[in-house]
Amino acid sequence: MTIHVALGARSYPIHIERGLLGRAADHLVPLARGRTMAIVTDENVRPHLDTLQAALTAAGVASEAIVLAPGEATKSWGQLETLTDRLLDLGVERNDHVVALGGGVIGDLVGFACAILKRGCNFVQVPTTLLAQVDSSVGGKTAINAAAGKNLIGAFHQPAMVLIDPDTLDTLPPREARAGYAEIVKYGLIDDPEFFAWCEANGAALLAGDADARIHAITHSVTAKARIVGEDEHETRGRRALLNLGHTFGHALEAETGYSSRLLHGEAVAAGMALAFAFSAEQGLCAVEDAARVAAHLRDAGLPGGLAAAGVDADGETLVAHMLHDKKMDAGTLPFLLARGIGQTYLDRSVDLGAVAAFLNAARG
Ligand SMILES: NC(=O)c1ccc[n+]([C@@H]2O[C@H](COP(=O)([O-])OP(=O)(O)OC[C@H]3O[C@@H](n4cnc5c(N)ncnc54)[C@H](O)[C@@H]3O)[C@@H](O)[C@H]2O)c1
Ligand SMILES: O=C(O)C(=O)C[C@@H](O)[C@H](O)[C@H](O)COP(=O)(O)O
């Protein structure tokens, strides 16, 4: 199955197919143009690197692997410098295609490196986590983290192609799969209540590795993301911001836990979405029952359904201070993703940050 991201000259295909990694050369040989391909990955992805390199070798394409340390800390200035130096050593040219093989950390870092290397070279996303297959490999948001906050240094730089092999998820640790699942649930909560109901009915099977459920969730998520990105590539029209549901809270939680493995991005987003719904309910915008249903489903999926479950014990004022670095800040105000119900997320420009801090203090329990 192939889904297209329609962005004029920057349009690209997303190929989704079981076993695709072993057949990736079918798509990559034309992009290699007889040159050595650089593949950037992390240590945990080595088995899939072997599969990809064997496929390229069999097709007569030479490749060089750059293997980085796993984890959120890799989205840093230091690793960006290491990576760009290695790519320059390899002689990567603007018309070459660098392959990002891994999760969202590799995709975001490699994408940003390619956005700035020689003022921009091509890259291909080959996502190997559930989160990257349903979200981060599509849409061209690339970034590293700064001391002040999450993804604050980055660029919009679209990949030339996305190759999704759901079978690579067979080696993914269950906790990482659950974290990716949070971004799947997000699409239902934004504007698709039927898909949220599908998640309630099929989430457990998906997380248990059911192949049909996986393909359905990946295809549905990527189709939704491709549509939204096609409508609002640079997040200037109020559409793409919807993909940020749960992220203003979530990024504050990640900052508070130091971008450590204590709280994964998807876990922070899960807690953030539960908080966005709970705050919406507290403000009388959405039914209390809807907020409870969201939190219950996240908890059933093994994700944090609130502040305490996320293991964060900061006061509301501290968390709001992190939020002031949010990239949605506009003339000193912070537009918030709130909800009128499940599948009815909207951007609210009138949220009082004092009320958010008070809500968070109460949510500490
Ligand atoms: N650009 C975007 O639109 C976007 C969207 C969502 C999230 N993100 C970013 O993505 C990052 C999170 O991505 P993630 O959840 O993929 O984390 P990740 O890249 O850290 O991967 C999670 C873990 O799984 C390991 N791994 C990857 N593939 C594996 C496999 N097939 N088998 C076994 N282990 C494997 C990795 O080594 C890592 O330890 C965050 O930095 C977040 O900000 C970006
Ligand atoms: O693609 C988008 O747009 C998103 O917001 C997807 C998010 O899941 C992702 O975490 C993104 O990196 C957050 O964007 P940011 O602009 O808040 O850093």
Ligand SMILES: [Zn+2]
């Ligand atoms: Zn996210």
